[in-house]
Amino acid sequence: xxxxxxxxxxxxxxxxxRLPGLLLLxxxxxxxxxxxSRALPGDPVMLMVDGRAADPEMVRRLRESAGLDQxxxxxxxxxxxxxxxxxxxxSLRYGGVPVTELLGExxxxxxxLLxxxxxxxxxxxxxxxxxxxxxxxxxxxxxLTVGSVLALSMPPLALATWLxxxxxxxxxxxxxxxxxxAAALIARLTRTQVMDVLGRDFIRxxxxxxxGRAAVLLRHALPNALVPLTxxxxxxxxxxxTTTAAVETVFALPGIGRLTVQAVxxxxxxxxxxxxxxxxxxxxAVSLTAELLIGLADPRLRDGETPP
Amino acid sequence: xTAVRSLAGRAGLLLAAALAVPLALAAFLHPLDPAAMDLxxxxxxxxxxxxxxxxxxxxxxxxxxxxxxxxxxxxxxxxxxxxxxxxxxxxxxxxxxxxxxxxxxxxxxxxxxxxxxxxxxxVASALLGPGTEAVVLTLALAAWPSQVxxxxxxxxxxxxxxxxxxxxxxxxxxxxxxxxxxLPAVAGPVAIRAALSIGPVMVAEATLSGLGxxxxxxxxxxxxxxxxxxxDLRSAPHLIAATTVTVAAVALSINLLAEGLRDGxxxxxxxxxxxxxxxxx
Numbered sequence: 001x002x003x004x005x006x007x008x009x010x011x012x013x014x015x016x017x018r019l020p021g022l023l024l025l026x027x028x029x030x031x032x033x034x035x036x037s038r039a040l041p042g043d044p045v046m047l048m049v050d051g052r053a054a055d056p057e058m059v060r061r062l063r064e065s066a067g068l069d070q071x072x073x074x075x076x077x078x079x080x081x082x083x084x085x086x087x088x089x090x091s092l093r094y095g096g097v098p099v100t101e102l103l104g105e106x107x108x109x110x111x112x113l114l115x116x117x118x119x120x121x122x123x124x125x126x127x128x129x130x131x132x133x134x135x136x137x138x139x140x141x142x143x144l145t146v147g148s149v150l151a152l153s154m155p156p157l158a159l160a161t162w163l164x165x166x167x168x169x170x171x172x173x174x175x176x177x178x179x180x181x182a183a184a185l186i187a188r189l190t191r192t193q194v195m196d197v198l199g200r201d202f203i204r205x206x207x208x209x210x211x212g213r214a215a216v217l218l219r220h221a222l223p224n225a226l227v228p229l230t231x232x233x234x235x236x237x238x239x240x241x242t243t244t245a246a247v248e249t250v251f252a253l254p255g256i257g258r259l260t261v262q263a264v265x266x267x268x269x270x271x272x273x274x275x276x277x278x279x280x281x282x283x284x285a286v287s288l289t290a291e292l293l294i295g296l297a298d299p300r301l302r303d304g305e306t307p308p
Numbered sequence: 309x310t311a312v313r314s315l316a317g318r319a320g321l322l323l324a325a326a327l328a329v330p331l332a333l334a335a336f337l338h339p340l341d342p343a344a345m346d347l348x349x350x351x352x353x354x355x356x357x358x359x360x361x362x363x364x365x366x367x368x369x370x371x372x373x374x375x376x377x378x379x380x381x382x383x384x385x386x387x388x389x390x391x392x393x394x395x396x397x398x399x400x401x402x403x404x405x406x407x408x409x410x411x412x413x414x415x416x417x418x419x420x421x422x423x424x425x426x427x428x429x430x431v432a433s434a435l436l437g438p439g440t441e442a443v444v445l446t447l448a449l450a451a452w453p454s455q456v457x458x459x460x461x462x463x464x465x466x467x468x469x470x471x472x473x474x475x476x477x478x479x480x481x482x483x484x485x486x487x488x489x490x491l492p493a494v495a496g497p498v499a500i501r502a503a504l505s506i507g508p509v510m511v512a513e514a515t516l517s518g519l520g521x522x523x524x525x526x527x528x529x530x531x532x533x534x535x536x537x538x539x540d541l542r543s544a545p546h547l548i549a550a551t552t553v554t555v556a557a558v559a560l561s562i563n564l565l566a567e568g569l570r571d572g573x574x575x576x577x578x579x580x581x582x583x584x585x586x587x588x589x
Contacts, residue, residue, distance in 0.1 A: 021415065025422040032427070036434040145316070149567060153560035155511045157518040157534050158552030161541070238424035239512075245426055246515050250538065257426070261519045264430055264438065272430050279427040287422070 018291060022284050029280035034079045037089065037273025038072070088277075089270040091263075099274045102259060107278075110244060110255035116175040121182035128183070129190025130217055133198065144187055151184035156243040160250035174251040178243060189232050193225035200224075227298050234290030238283055317568015323561035327554075363536060363547055372528050373554050379529040380558075383440070384509040387447035392502045394448075395455030400490065402456070403463025404482075413456065421453040425512060429521045443522035447509055458501050462494045469493075500569060507562035514555050530555045 070078070082089065088099035132144035160177040167173035197203065198221055206220050245257030252258070256275065263271035363369055402413035423431075428449050432442040466472060472489045480488075510530070516522040517531020518538070525532065534555065537548030 021418050022422075024415070025419055028419055029423070029427075032423070032431050036431045145567070149316075149563050150560065153507065153511070153556055153563045155514045155518070155530075155534070155552070155555050155559060157515055157538070158556055161534075161538065161548055161552060165541075165545075235421075238421075241424045241426040242429075242512065242515050245519060249519055260426070260430065261521065264433055265520050269434060272434055276427040276430050279424045280422060283422055283424050 018288070022288065025280065025284060029277050030080060030083065031076075032280070033273040033277035034076050035273075036276050037079070037269045038075060083277075088274040091271050092268045093263075093266055093271075099270050102271060103256065103274060103278060106254060106256040106259045109253055110248070110257060113171075113175060113178060113244065113247070113253065113255060114240070116172075117178035117182055120175065120179035121186055124179075125183040125186025126190055126222075128187040130194060130222065132187065132191045133194040133217075133221075141191065144191060148184040148188045151181050152188075154181065156181070156246040157250060160247045164250055169251055171251070171253070174247050174253060177247045177250075178240075181243065182240065185236065186229075186233065189229050190225065193228050194221050197221045197224045223297065227294050230290050230293050230297070234287050237286045241279055241282075315568075316564050320561050320564025320566075320568055323557065323564060327557055327561060363540065363544065369547060369550050372533060373530075373550065376528045376530045376533045377554070377558065379523065379527060380510055380513055380531070383444055383513050383523070383529065384447070384506055387444050387513075388451060388502050388505060388509055390444070390448035391451035391455045392498060395452055396459045396494070396498060399456035399459030400463045400486075400494065403460040404467050404486065404490065406464075406467075410460070413460065417453040417456045420449060423449075425450045425516075429516050433521050438521055439524050440522075440527065443513060443516055446516065446521075447512055450512070451505060451509060454505075455498075455501065459494065459498060462497055463490060466490050466493050503569060504566045507559050507566060510562065511555075511559050530558070 079089075086100065088103070090096045090098055091102055128144060132140040134140055156177070159180065160174070163173045163177045167176075194217070203216060203220055206216050211220075241257065244255065245261050247253070248255040248258040249261060256278065260272060260275040262268075263275065363372070398413050398416075402410040425446065429442070429446045432445045432449075433439075436442045436445065466489065469489075472485055475485055475489060513522060513529065514531040514534060517529050518534035519531075520535060523529040523532050530551070533551040534548070537544075537551045540547055
């Protein structure tokens with residue numbers, strides 16, 4: 001097929017081969033979230049009655065109304081059915097607020113934080129990585145290595161604390177605490193990938209036909225480096241959640257990380273279980289997006305060919 | 309000593325020594341119980357007879373840092389040992405046997421990789437209760453998928469290596485091939501891969517325990533010390549300062565050593581270069 005590809009030809013159908021695995025993952029996430037929400041130790045009913053020397057009859061009735069006297073398999077079935085209706089249960093704290101409501105309040109905070117961090121980390125990381133891939137001088141690469149090892153060695157809690165003390169605890173500093181390690185990682189990966197591409201033959205061809213440095217870097221090296229870069233960033237996305245929880249805790253931001261940590265500490269199992277589900281689904285979304293982007297960026301992958 | 313051939317490795321070794329020597333001396337000359345309380349000296353700052361001051365219960369911060377560092381190292385070692393052991397057993401079998409075993413192990417690794425560290429921590433602490441077991445399990449499960457893929461790749465490339473094929477042709481059984489050809493070839497790369505992940509695993513432990521999802525009082529780790537420091541942030545900033553600087557320095561020295569190891573072992577990679585000012589020739 002010549003000329004501009006038709007829209008459906010742009011879609012990387014190859015990504016579909018990951019669907020069974022992702023469905024399996026979603027199933028495992030539902031099971032894990034059920035286990036976490038019904039977890040031992042800590043009887044949820046005793047937590048509801050606040051550990052008071054409760055009337056055994058009241059405890060029995062509460063247990064019955066929550067379905068906790070049913071066998072575990074039946075509980076799982078009703079959990080899945082409720083999940084399909086969009087019902088994640090009720091928090092054991094906060095006077096029985098629906099879990100979906102708590103998540104709905106917390107998610108925008110976290111998404112805003114992550115969006116801000118990505119808006120900072122992506123351009124800065126890419127630019128620094130490209131600048132450090134310059135082989136004419138050694139110092140940019142050295143500076144990047146030193147800086148990125150330093151930034152990636154900072155425990156997120158320590159970095160967040162220092163930035164909070166430095167900046168009076170306002171939200172932009174929380175974004176910075178999240179963006180700094182991410183930018184260091186992106187810059188480092190960009191540099192490695194771009195330097196790898198710069199050694200290939202087509203770069204020499206591009207230089208030989210008289211293209212300037214900027215054109216070679218931006219039009220030939222960067223797009224080819226983006227595919228492995230996207231794959232690498234997608235595969236480490238899981239650890240950013242822990243960092244987010246640390247930043248939200250230090251800056252006292254009411255996001256999903258802080259909500260989750262507090263729920264675990266307070267044995268608020270329904271909220272903790274729902275968070276497990278949300279986190280795994282977010283990870284699924286990220287890896288699907290990465291897969292689609294890789295397919296779009298590399299035409300060879302669209303028709304099921306394998307790249308060299 | 310491949311690790312110290314490059315300057316990053318030397319810097320890491322230097323920093324590790326700069327941390328370890330005073331700590332060892334302090335532990336030797338100034339043996340203090342990390343749990344000993346003395347409310348009379350609560351909140352005292354550094355210039356007392358306690359080199360890093362005392363916390364809110366009058367416990368010596370330096371003694372607690374030494375104890376915490378030991379716990380954190382032990383936990384990272386235990387978690388990585390579990391991840392490497394299970395990764396070698398399953399990944400080695402997957403690569404060596406191939407076929408359905410391989411597909412099943414890969415699927416399991418993919419499945420586990422799909423769980424972010426934080427959700428593993430929630431499930432583990434919900435099932436086992438927040439504590440040492442939960443954090444070790446979390447860190448081991450989080451590290452396992454990459455270890456298993458690495459072991460599988462090594463086993464796969466070794467199975468088809470000429471000397472192994474030759475040994476099989478001469479009548480060697482599978483156990484002989486695994487013991488005399490696979491294990492010696494794989495042990496080095498597996499150990500290096502594990503050494504590279506000590507730093508990140510220690511940072512993860514500090515984060516989880518710092519959030520309260522890991523080690524619990526009265527046990528001490530670098531993470532619980534950060535948690536204590538955060539709780540007393542306004543009244544005693546010297547606590548959080550001493551702790552976070554120590555944690556960052558420990559992680560930095562390990563990561564620099566790892567960087568040196570990577571430079572020394574990968575002839576293709578770009579070695580770490582000091583600015584010309586410091587270079588000798």
